Amino acid sequence: MDEVAQKRRSEENQLAAALTKGPAEVLDFLLPLWVGSQLGASAPEVGALTALETLVSFVVRPIAGALADRFDRGRIAAAGAVLYGLSFVVYAVAPGIGVAYLAAVLGGAGGALFWVALRARVGEGLARDDGAFGKLFAAEGGGTWIAFVVALSAIAWIDYRGVFWLGAAACAVAAVVLLNAKSAPVREEGAPRLLQLGKRMRPMLALVALTAMAEAGVALLLLMHLQRGHQLQLGEIAAVFIPGFIVYSLLPDYLHGFVRKAGRTRVLALAMMASAVFAAGLSFAPSPAVLAIMWVLSAAAFAAAIPVEQAVVAEAAGLSLGRAMGIYESATLLGATIGTFVAGQLYGSDAGWRVACFGAATLLLFGSFVVRGAVRRVGVAEFPVEPRKTVSQKESPVTCTVEESPQAAESVTEEPNKRTNPLRNWAVHVGVYVVAQTALAFAGYSWPVEALSGEAHEAGWYWNSSGHWLLNVGRIWTFVLVIDTLWSIGRAVLRKRPY
Template identity: 90%
Template sequence: MNEVAHKKRAEENQLAAALTKGPAEVLDFLLPLWVGSQLGASAAEVGALTALETLVSFVVRPIAGALADRFDRGRIAAVGAVLYGLSFVVYAVTPGIGVAYLAAVLGGAGGALFWVALRARVGEGLAADDGAFSKLFAAEGGGTWIAFVVALTAIAWIDYRGVFWLGAAACAVAAVVLLNAKSAQVREEGAPRLLQLGKRMRPMLALVALTAMAEAGVALLLLMHLQRGHQLQLGEIAAVFIPGFIVYSLLPDYLHGFVRKVGRTRVLALAMVASAIFAAGLSFAPSPPVLAVMWVLSAAAFAAAIPVEQAVVAEAAGLSLGRAMGIYESATLLGATIGTFVAGQLYGSDTGWRVACFGAAGLLLFGSFVVRGAVRRVGVAEFPVEPRKTVSQKEKWAPRTIEDSPQAAESVTEEANRRANPLRNWAIHAGVYIVAQAALAVAGCSWPIEALFGEVHEAGWYWNSSGHWLLNLGRIWTFVLVIDTVWTFGRELLKKRPY
């Protein structure tokens, strides 16, 4: 597969991941609130709904891994996206908690098929791009914060069910992207089987489960403390989390360059120590702005660690990428389930809250000491090997076509770069925004003008509903432009230089 095909394939994977990850994270955030407040579900029913989706996903993930090693991974991931989308549809139309259990089953199965097959598909490209998983993680982070901004600004306008319909639409687009992607042959001959893989990667999988346990537990502790300890509303809670999600989308590719310099085990150990500091600091219950800054630092640590773990698992898998990613996803889910359960049980009292925070910190510190041995035992290199372009003798003496001409390729690349220049695109976005807002200001419906120069409004006017539909559209557009600005200039500042 040539460089252009590799790049196109990577872009398809990243787009599908962004379209699916964002709605899934929004669903996890909104579902307990929605079923409790609008469907009248008890705490036990909410827990049963979440547990059912987790159980189905856990059971299906090894099966998804076997399927991804036998059939086209893009098609398997597309089926998962369709099931994911159907779960959103069922949530959007369900009259009560009983039908919601069907949505949980569909979501659990769809998530297992989608993520196992997609990560295996990404693993195919490691030979061509050793930062493939960092780019995937960045795409997931970008999809998450965009989905949160859209959902939380639109929820007062279209209600929870409307947000679920938007999630279904995003999953449908992801399925179309993957179905239109070029198929790749899946080779199974000589591939290690599930039990062989599990035995070989046991130390790394234990580390993955530990990381997931700490990440999920700390995130839940932060969420509950913002809601119950600081009495924050939905939009205010999201404002604490969103900067961390933006870090997920900006830093992974840049941090991968750091991995190349200092090695995988050092980065994993440093990331776990940083996360342990955040977990311990959380126990002192600082103010929400301080928590937001701490969460950004913790997000940066996870943005460095998780792609490294995925790359190590993929390299250790050999030809069994599907099965390896199935085991990896199962370990992640198991760790996250234990982490959230324990955190929820311990949060109730001051003593339990501090035990949970310091317990997560202790686990992460322990992981930082054993990470070197875990990576060495799976037999992968300490430093990722950067792909190098090689030319075979056959290619060396083959007659060149117009497409093979370096000058032609350079011309095409330069033209593509001009079209894809992010600063140029941002300037166009900003120009259209300014012109549109000037016209709306004449009509008295410009949200930024009203927000800056109008009368003082309550917090809900800025976050939930601003009244007139043109003001609501202007509010969403303004938020999107602000995030587009942070995204564009942040990527330019952190753009990875060649090493």
């Protein structure tokens, strides 16, 4: 029962993270374009809007950490998802930039409450599943690429405001998931205070801020270079980024097996060194296709490093998971803010682009040399702690003979793989898709049938709007299924065997 409850809790956390992370990333991507083109905001107003959300989130995160150490973390995260959703609603109905400022305040507060409480909730199960943060990071990546595919496929059909309504709906579902979830009781007695935690984890927090600074800076440099250097449109830019987001959802769980064998400091150092090479290489990439490949490689390195950082912070927190995650989120936000600001200031010419890329590479290379000392000063184990056996595992047949024990061990370890086989879930998705499209084909509204056997269409029919709303839904569904196929096959190939 304990094992079942733990698995259910993990699935709830991952679903809530995917539902919220994707819309949030889409909003960050679309908001500057929307307020400039639709609301007529000036560049300073766009900057003020972004800065306001960042400031509110930075102020609220330590408060969210204290609340997550005192009250039910699932309900705190649900409240954050509600505020997140309200910010999308306000953006969707905003008549001008003034109302958009209110949405920024709601989004900043909601994001702080949601992510701090959710990461603290994930940290509760770290002793039973040392790869919990890798699974969470993968869920965030999966939610991101699905949200981008849906949003960019539907935006020509439902406009920016329709995309914001979809984001509000996703956040509402995340809130319902978390409200129905059961959280472990919060014990505050004997927990270290905020200042104690900050002092203990100072070296690790500096490393977290450095990683966030480099990641955000490189991402912004890539975005601006695709838009200004290569003159790409919205969908073309997203096509460069989406493969990296798929890597985020595919590799973390697989890479965690390497962390168990190589150790945390070695993985962090290697990831930062690889990211440094990729950041420097971005300055020489000749085409968007090469930039996409470089971004995929960089995303793979960050997919290895970030879950390790989160697990180290959670282990060092003791009973103050909420406060520790509040500090962690603040360090991440501070690093990302500095990284994007500096990258934006340096970009503008070939020389500035190269200086920014090599600056990020230098920061990452420096981090790779100090990571061992930072992790040791925090005082956590070099290798992840093996998950403790649950009651069901202890009650499994251990009194079998020597001849029977290999088969018994194989049956025990094979069963989880059967339950988590990605190809089985994919087959269900394909079956539902085929049945639905067959029915739509008889009605004359099947997008794949029309695309393959109908008359020739312009490029916009395939990428922007296909006419009838059922055809548009089929187009989006088809794109999602294609990426789901690649993702599922990749997970099946890379899936680890039992540890």
